[in-house]
Amino acid sequence: MKSAPLAVKRSDKAVLQAEDLDMLIQNLRKRGHQVIGPTRREGAIVYEELASAQNLPAGWTDEQDGGTYRLKRRTDGALFGYAVGPHSWKEFVHPPAQRLYRARRNGKQVEFLPETPPAAKCAFLGVRACELNAIAIQDRVFLGGPVVDPGYQSRRQQLFLIAVNCTVAGGTCFCASMNTGPKAASGYDVALTEVMESGRHYFMTEAGTDRGAEVLSQLPLQRATSRQEQIAADMVSQTARRMARQMDTTGIEELFYRNYEHPRWDDVAKRCLTCANCTLVCPTCFCTTVEDTADLTGQHAERWRKWDSCFTLDFSYIAGGSVRSSSRARYRQWLTHKLATWMDQFGTSGCVGCGRCITWCPAAIDLTEEVRALREGGPARGAAPTGKETKP
Amino acid sequence: MNRNPKPKLAVWKFASCDGCQLSLLDCEDELLAVAGAVNVANFPEASRAVVAGPYDLSLVEGSITTPHDAERIHKIRRASKCLVTIGACATAGGIQALRNFKDVKQFTSIVYARPDYIETLNKSTPVADHVSVDFELRGCPINKRQLVEVINAFLHGSKPNTPRHSVCVECKVRGTVCVMVARGVPCLGPVTQAGCGAICPSYARGCYGYFGPKETPNTASLSGRWTHLGAQPDDLVRAFRSFNAYAEPFRKESEAHEK
Ligand code: SF4
Ligand code: SF4
Ligand code: SF4
Ligand code: SF4
Numbered sequence: 001m002k003s004a005p006l007a008v009k010r011s012d013k014a015v016l017q018a019e020d021l022d023m024l025i026q027n028l029r030k031r032g033h034q035v036i037g038p039t040r041r042e043g044a045i046v047y048e049e050l051a052s053a054q055n056l057p058a059g060w061t062d063e064q065d066g067g068t069y070r071l072k073r074r075t076d077g078a079l080f081g082y083a084v085g086p087h088s089w090k091e092f093v094h095p096p097a098q099r100l101y102r103a104r105r106n107g108k109q110v111e112f113l114p115e116t117p118p119a120a121k122c123a124f125l126g127v128r129a130c131e132l133n134a135i136a137i138q139d140r141v142f143l144g145g146p147v148v149d150p151g152y153q154s155r156r157q158q159l160f161l162i163a164v165n166c167t168v169a170g171g172t173c174f175c176a177s178m179n180t181g182p183k184a185a186s187g188y189d190v191a192l193t194e195v196m197e198s199g200r201h202y203f204m205t206e207a208g209t210d211r212g213a214e215v216l217s218q219l220p221l222q223r224a225t226s227r228q229e230q231i232a233a234d235m236v237s238q239t240a241r242r243m244a245r246q247m248d249t250t251g252i253e254e255l256f257y258r259n260y261e262h263p264r265w266d267d268v269a270k271r272c273l274t275c276a277n278c279t280l281v282c283p284t285c286f287c288t289t290v291e292d293t294a295d296l297t298g299q300h301a302e303r304w305r306k307w308d309s310c311f312t313l314d315f316s317y318i319a320g321g322s323v324r325s326s327s328r329a330r331y332r333q334w335l336t337h338k339l340a341t342w343m344d345q346f347g348t349s350g351c352v353g354c355g356r357c358i359t360w361c362p363a364a365i366d367l368t369e370e371v372r373a374l375r376e377g378g379p380a381r382g383a384a385p386t387g388k389e390t391k392p
Numbered sequence: 393m394n395r396n397p398k399p400k401l402a403v404w405k406f407a408s409c410d411g412c413q414l415s416l417l418d419c420e421d422e423l424l425a426v427a428g429a430v431n432v433a434n435f436p437e438a439s440r441a442v443v444a445g446p447y448d449l450s451l452v453e454g455s456i457t458t459p460h461d462a463e464r465i466h467k468i469r470r471a472s473k474c475l476v477t478i479g480a481c482a483t484a485g486g487i488q489a490l491r492n493f494k495d496v497k498q499f500t501s502i503v504y505a506r507p508d509y510i511e512t513l514n515k516s517t518p519v520a521d522h523v524s525v526d527f528e529l530r531g532c533p534i535n536k537r538q539l540v541e542v543i544n545a546f547l548h549g550s551k552p553n554t555p556r557h558s559v560c561v562e563c564k565v566r567g568t569v570c571v572m573v574a575r576g577v578p579c580l581g582p583v584t585q586a587g588c589g590a591i592c593p594s595y596a597r598g599c600y601g602y603f604g605p606k607e608t609p610n611t612a613s614l615s616g617r618w619t620h621l622g623a624q625p626d627d628l629v630r631a632f633r634s635f636n637a638y639a640e641p642f643r644k645e646s647e648a649h650e651k
Contacts, residue, residue: 041569042568042569042574042596043569043574043575043596044569044574046567046569067572067573067617068573068576069573069574070574086569086570086573086574087567091567096564096565096566096567097565270610270612270613271610271613271616272610272613273558273582273583273609273610273613273614274558274607274608274610275558275560275561275581275582276557276558276560276561276564277560277564277570277582280560280561280564280565281564291553292550292553293541293544293553294544294548294550295425295544296422296425296426296428296429296540296543296544296547297425297428297429298547298548306565307561307564307565309557309561311557312555312556312557312561312607313556313557313607313608314555314556314557325608327608327610359573360570360573362560362570362572362573362579362581362582362614362617363582363613363614363616363617364617
């Protein structure tokens with residue numbers, strides 16, 4: 001059943017047939033957006049530029065657990081029937097390597113050539129609820145302080161965000177514990193819920209902003225019936241009940257501050273490879289290092305900013321050596337920052353429960369288990385804290 | 393910057409395959425700039441002309457395997473202001489350090505018609521076991537960009553950007569999907585130093601550890617994960633015992649799995 005464009009306002013619910021999803025992608029492309037979304041590559045579902053809805057991983061899902069991820073065929077043709085993969089959206093707004101400036105020698109002077117902010121306008125298709133929260137957290141980090149990151153700001157301002165509510169819980173997800181999903185609550189231009197019922201395949205759409213409503217209004221939509229709305233809502237609430245993992249966050253800051261010397265840190269240090277994968281896949285981790293390079297003539301120099309991690313020794317290097325030389329200190333820094341000191345620093349948790357650090361840890365270390373072990377260790381076994389360690 | 397006279401660069405070869413020296417020749421774009429910035433005084437792979445020392449920068453390739461070489465390296469050290477070792481042979485003893493796990497006399501008696509003509513040391517050892525080394529550049533072979541970076545840093549008096557963290561960081565930066573997690577392929581990346589650009593994982597192979605142990609490598613934990621993925625003790629011995637077999641963390645790990 002084909003339908004003509006339907007004018008929708010913010011928070012109106014309307015139905016978009018699955019075969020018309022490509023029109024959304026093409027409309028955004030016509031508006032000058034580079035559309036980035038999930039696609040299948042190297043045995044995983046990653047985020048890349050999409051030319052059309054054909055690039056979406058139709059009929060695929062994933063099985064995830066600590067240190068393992070496998071793609072599997074679904075029995076249907078769902079376009080978003082999987083959880084989050086190894087990539088996160090942060091690489092598009094906070095790139096892994098970014099030149100900050102170039103400099104050239106001009107006689108006795110040094111001339112600095114600032115970078116011009118990137119021109120590309122991106123639209124993210126398929127942003128999950130936990131990821132919207134992660135973007136909001138990075139907004140606080142890069143835009144919320146006294147110094148604004150200009151590169152992040154220009155990329156962020158141009159973003160068009162299309163959320164997809166989760167109808168499948170991944171094997172390592174715990175967004176329900178962190179209050180960040182599975183339903184997208186805010187921060188999107190358009191939200192979609194993919195529905196497959198009695199041979200029908202459609203998206204329940206909802207605009208979160210005026211420009212979202214404007215983009216939707218150009219698509220062939222139908223008003224949603226209350227039955228359809230109910231089906232879509234039920235699918236998302238079912239996901240919440242199917243979360244594979246939980247984390248009890250009551251009094252979590254105090255839990256960490258009381259337990260700097262807990263023996264569990266030694267236990268996890270035996271397993272941890274200090275490989276940094278967890279911090280790099282985490283959608284909220286933001287740490288970087290700065291590298292200066294010059295060419296052999298000494299006439300040109302560049303300054304680059306690159307992703308870094310509190311798991312490297314250089315990260316905490318000050319005169320005389322690294323402050324966190326043991327793996328124990330480094331693992332404790334990561335987890336304490338994510339779940340406790342982040343709150344003091346930015347007013348929210350640094351964890352949105354996406355489960356990436358569990359799946360993509362080659363040693364299968366699971367932060368939900370580590371937190372449980374800290375709790376079950378009972379009252380503080382270590383010395384009282386002398387102060388809060390651990391801001392980056 | 394005053395470049396007059398230009399710093400004198402020398403390249404020296406010990407037991408090795410020449411691959412690392414060739415990396416320098418392979419820097420086609422940068423080579424002219426290198427040649428312009430330094431006076432290449434001794435470089436067996438590029439020219440026969442030899443200029444007498446002292447040298448400002450000596451790049452040393454290869455491991456120490458003969459009594460003669462064990463003396464020669466001291467002479468080179470004395471003639472060099474700055475000595476940088478390049479490659480797995482010079483920094484860890486190379487693949488030829490496999491002899492270190494066996495009796496070298498047995499090898500010479502099998503391989504050579506006149507073993508009594510062969511004068512060789514029991515062990516193949518890194519240059520740093522013999523003389524003090526100012527900087528070690530890892531890799532088998534070294535990465536040419538890192539080599540240019542080291543020469544650059546030497547010329548400008550800065551610290552080279554050659555991080556000692558894991559190969560995993562390079563996978564993540566380039567967006568490569570982890571082969572260990574997504575394919576169950578055992579990978580040495582979590583204990584291996586970055587520098588190659590994570591080439592093997594981008595071709596769906598595990599890392600072979602050619603850049604040697606990273607900072608604080610937890611080889612025991614990684615062996616546990618390999619075992620979980622189905623690796624046998626023999627596989628572990630072979631994995632840790634390759635081009636950086638004699639680098640201490642890898643040596644200890646391979647020995648731990650030897651029956
Ligand atoms: S800490 Fe782990 S679960 Fe939490 S947001 Fe980061 S990657 Fe996701
Ligand atoms: S210091 Fe915090 S933000 Fe930085 S890498 Fe570590 S956990 Fe992530
Ligand atoms: S927790 Fe896992 S991913 Fe993170 S550094 Fe340790 S081994 Fe690597
Ligand atoms: S493929 Fe290997 S090097 Fe890359 S992230 Fe995975 S374990 Fe690390």
